[in-house]
Amino acid sequence: MSTPNVIVIGGGLGGLWATLRIADAGFPITLFSLFEVKRSHSVCAQGGINAVLDTKGQHDSIRQHIIDTIKGGEYLANQPPVKAMCEDAPGLIHTFERMGVTFSRTPEGLLDQRLFGGVKNKRTCFAGASTGQQLLYGVDQQVRRLESEGKVVKHEWWEFLSLLLDADGVCRGIVAMDLNSLEVRAFTADAVVVASGGMGQLYAPKSTTSTNSTGAAASRCYRQGAWMANAEFFQFHPTAMMGHDKNRLMSEAARGEGGRIWVPKTPGDRRPPKTIPEAERFYFLEEFFPAYGNTVARDEAARAIWTVTRQMGLGIGGDGGDRVYLDLTHLDAAFIGARLGAILEIYRKFAGVDPMTEPMEIFPAAHYGMGGLWVDFERSADGGIQPDSPRNHATNIPGLYACGECDYAYHGANRLGANSLLSASYSGRVAGESVVSYLKGLAVDRGGLAPAIPQAEVACQQGINAELMRAEGADTPYLIQKELGALMTTKVGVVRSNPELTSALGEIQVLQERLGNARLGESSTWANQSLAFARQLGDMIELAAVVAQGALARDECRGAHYKPAFHIPIPEGTFAGDPEFEAYRDRWHANNAQWLKTTIAEHTRDGPKLSYQEVDLSVYAPTEPRDYR
């Protein structure tokens, strides 16, 4: 038997880490990416990466990191993988350091660590303000080294279209398309890792993600039987600067340093902001949350902005009036320049306006898909995950693995600042190790894939292309995506209600039908981006239905998913022991009994079929409601 080979789809932190681990074990790998891997969305992460190194004399502990992560995800994450991730984080950082990642340093040349959102200790390693970029380049350089040694083959500018499944439903390879020649070809493999990133483009342009973060690859796996989990949990960041192409993140630091959020009290007030007197401004965060004011938590701030713009009609800006001001102009210029230089620079560069003299215009933006492809794990005796188990990061399709933002694990990792880079890297490493175990366990006499299977799949995919090239309808895919983004932002966004979600599901169905009849407006078959985009859009619409369906079914407020109709507020002025508070505690427990579980979506011809799975709470079970008073 020849050496088993592996296909990795996606070259961000997850995909490159998986590649490195598999190559270390001596198995040949082919890496597929829509673009040169170093341009993956991982480069956009700025803040840092968490690991308890406890170098600041604060007695930080890994146990605390685990608990912070579990609470950050409101108990939705299976806890053994979270435990293992936090325990392995320091080793991961040291490996990055060995790769030459330019982490910021202390005066004595050690790794510096700083404080980050949601955490009490200095636990975040960082590389200036470009940590994601530096981490990605670290693994990119290692993969390039392996490529030069012949251990990795890269297929950049190739798009994954579908899985090759054998008669037993085992994943035996993929069908992919050369994005220049549009050649559709089958590639067999003994295992496949999907590391294709998030799906923020469902909300475009009100999303902070890259244009290639469409979720299409994950959606294609879903269509072929892979489960999607917790797709309704989408993290929105409250303060992103508006752009015609995308929203760009303005760090929470802007509010932390004294920035104030406001809108004019009069709807449609078109006066330049500086000319509107104080008395005619509505500082809504300060009014809604007197104790926290502008530094209220991410979710609360996003919802307040939503209320003011979408429900009270007080938003500013030309397109539908859904922006608010983030104002730094009252602050000392020298102070702001020193503390927020990087943000000011981004705003100046991309809006062409100086935020020290003019208030910034911001809106909540889709930032991170917390759900994704369902993946398994094997619990170890010590409560973490079993090292080298082939079950870790395996999807429900044998031979198919998932890691990075496209999988659903470590829920909450990304709600804690600087934990996303950790989960992307760690999950990639684990998926790689898991694949190696899977390959070692493969039967020696496993037969080849019947040639009819790839032939049929290639023909099927070519047929889809031919169909799209032929269509001559009224719409173009670009216009349909605009409508999808607006629909998702409005009805499946920050604040959700069942009537709106029901109507969204109907509209999503209509978009799918319209896409089937859209025209590409494109005559060339060479480097035809419209064709690739139209295909991705179909998969995005499929995913949008999963997100909306999951949100419709989940009648509660948990983490990033918020339905006011099912909100259980803490009764004001009451505390533990008061009958009213105890009644509230009972309701909270009852809600957990009903909803503290994982949403699983299975593809059917009639749309997503939902079911629920228990969450593994073996490390730190929820006993007390969160109470920030």
Place this chain on the structure above:
Amino acid sequence: MTEQPIHLRIRRQDRPDSAPYWQEFTIPGHPDHNIVSLLMALRENPVTVSGERVDPIVWEHNCMEEVCGSCAMLINGVPRPSCSALVAELDQPIRLEPLPKFPVVRDLLVDRRRIDQGLKQVKAWIRIDGVWDTHEGAPRIGPDAWAADYLYSRCMSCGCCMAACPQFGPHSAFLGPAPLAQARLMNAHPTGRYDKTERLHAIMADGGLSDCGNAQNCVRVCPKEIPLTTAIGELGRQTTVQLLKDLFGPR
């Protein structure tokens, strides 16, 4: 903000081997549009000034925050990322052309694989035993050395420096500034320096350091303000020492 017509002249090319041609468009836009968002608006309705419906324009873009490096092109004759090129700061008609020196794939999309080849040639990586946990940290790096290295680690391979370099292009084997700067970065690393000799030999060969004509164009166009010419100067000194070592000393 009111919409104004924005006038674009775009150099198009259907295939790598076909002849380029120009098309003109006017589209309504705001001054806070950048080139990427303009092209996005244009692909929704690609009609030229003479009313002819044409194929949507092909170009590469991804992060649109000037960090992935994919959307670089020639804008009014200057190589730069198109996401951070604001319409308000550009003279109209705005002239868009593919990044020169690299083979055109289609329209504004070019093939920058030569940057990757250069990075392989200079071994722009730290050679480590494997990506497993060695239960040991890496050597310390002082804050000053960090500050100098960090500048170079921000290179996003956008290719602007190469496009501006008179020595780099299809006519020559010159590696170009970006890979050279990475050689400097890797040589400075406490572990990377173990492979310094190999890297220096790679840039002492044909297409290496001596092909740099010191035109200084690269450093002027770098969107990340990377001190490319400083790197090239440092490498010059390192290769001189290496040359003497090769002649007289044990390696």
